Amino acid sequence: xxxxxxxxDLTSSVLSSLYTSVLPTYMGQISAGKSSDEAxxxxxxxxxNVSKRKLLGSIEELYQKAMHIEPRFVANxxxxxxxxxxxxxxxxxxxxxxxxGFYLSYSRSSFCDGLKIEPYLISTLADGETMPxxxxxxxxxxxxxxxxxxxxxxxxxxxxxxxxxxQLALKVIYLQLPMLEYPSLITGLYLTxxxxxxxIARRIxxxxxxxxxxxxxxxxxxxxxxxxxxLDKTLLPYYDYTCQPEDIVxxxxxxxxxxxxxxxxxxxxxxxxx
Numbered sequence: 001x002x003x004x005x006x007x008x009d010l011t012s013s014v015l016s017s018l019y020t021s022v023l024p025t026y027m028g029q030i031s032a033g034k035s036s037d038e039a040x041x042x043x044x045x046x047x048x049n050v051s052k053r054k055l056l057g058s059i060e061e062l063y064q065k066a067m068h069i070e071p072r073f074v075a076n077x078x079x080x081x082x083x084x085x086x087x088x089x090x091x092x093x094x095x096x097x098x099x100x101g102f103y104l105s106y107s108r109s110s111f112c113d114g115l116k117i118e119p120y121l122i123s124t125l126a127d128g129e130t131m132p133x134x135x136x137x138x139x140x141x142x143x144x145x146x147x148x149x150x151x152x153x154x155x156x157x158x159x160x161x162x163x164x165x166x167q168l169a170l171k172v173i174y175l176q177l178p179m180l181e182y183p184s185l186i187t188g189l190y191l192t193x194x195x196x197x198x199x200i201a202r203r204i205x206x207x208x209x210x211x212x213x214x215x216x217x218x219x220x221x222x223x224x225x226x227x228x229x230x231l232d233k234t235l236l237p238y239y240d241y242t243c244q245p246e247d248i249v250x251x252x253x254x255x256x257x258x259x260x261x262x263x264x265x266x267x268x269x270x271x272x273x274x
Contacts, residue, residue, distance in 0.1 A: 010062075017047040018055075085149070089130045095150045096132045098181055100124040102213045103206040105136075106238035108248050109225045110194045115239045119221040120158075122148055124212055134158050135215070136171075137223045146171075154179060156186075169193060173204060184208045194250070203247035205238055 005012040022043045029039035044052055103120040110116075121135040134148040136158075146160035156175035161168060175188040186206040194200045231239055241247075252267050 011049075014049055017050055021046040022050060086130055088151075089149055092149070092151050093125065093130065095152055096148065097124050099148070099150050099156065099177070099183070099186070100132065100212050101182075102209045102211070102218070103186075104209055105204055105206045106235075106242050107190070107202045107204040108243040110200070112225060112227060113243075114225045114227040115231060115235055115243060116223065116225050117235075118223045119218065120206060121212065121215070121218045122158075134160070135218060136160060137218075137221055139223045139225075141222055143219055144171075150175075150177060156188075158190075169197070175206070182208075199251045201249040203242045205242055207238075 005015040025046050026039050026043035029042050030036065034042065040052065044050055044055075100122045103122065105116075105118045105120050107116050107118070108114075119137045123133045123135070125132050132148045132150075134146045135143050136146070137143050144160045146158055148156065148158050150156040154177045156177045158173040158175065160171040160173075171190065171192040173188055173190040175186050177183070177186065184207065186208075188204050188206070189201055190204045191199065191201045226235060228239065228243075250271055252271055
């Protein structure tokens with residue numbers, strides 16, 4: 001907000017008022033059928049630091065400036081962690097394509113005693129890429145794009161944000177890469193969130209189905225959950241490997257926890273009930 005205010009020659013308090021009060025109220029009044037002028041008068045009544053005359057006289061200039069503002073990124077030397085990841089990833093380029101292909105993953109469901117079957121796609125490296133793109137499917141049919149890192153030390157990572165925009169909800173899969181080329185099975189653990197946004201860790205198994213498939217075909221796939229009583233002899237071994245009590249670790253966000261150890265005891269008791 002301060003950067004925008006500086007670029008637009010406004011005080012940050014005025015820009016904040018426009019963003020949080022004036023514009024939302026103005027749009028709400030327009031939607032309710034008010035005229036533009038009447039809606040603006042009502043919106044400006046919500047604040048006391050924005051002049052209608054000055055706003056109308058500078059709105060076109062403000063818009064043009066805002067459209068051409070570039071984000072102020074921190075240079076790489078200010079983010080050594082990300083810079084090192086990219087440097088390391090370049091060393092592992094020959095390893096990345098070994099794991100490309102279409103996979104089905106198996107893990108425990110969050111909301112029933114069943115096996116979650118989730119499509120994954122690990123793409124081959126495109127020209128200029130240092131890390132392959134990876135894709136997974138949600139229960140609603142959306143696919144998420146992430147980044148894969150595969151080292152020669154039998155360690156791999158699939159990194160996703162489970163929200164398309166605005167909200168950071170990391171999903172990180174830690175893979176135990178087998179000492180084989182083009183493996184059919186890859187085991188690992190993944191850290192994500194349950195439906196209440198509590199962190200949860202599970203065992204996961206990726207089973208290779210084929211070579212890489214077109215993204216259009218992948219987009220048509222769906223994640224599914226098969227209840228325990230409906231598992232056939234093919235899926236039952238996957239359930240036995242991924243869905244036992246020791247294959248899942250839950251956390252619970254207690255409301256306003258204090259410093260007393262009683263809060264930790266209460267959290268464990270609640271997790272036992274869940």
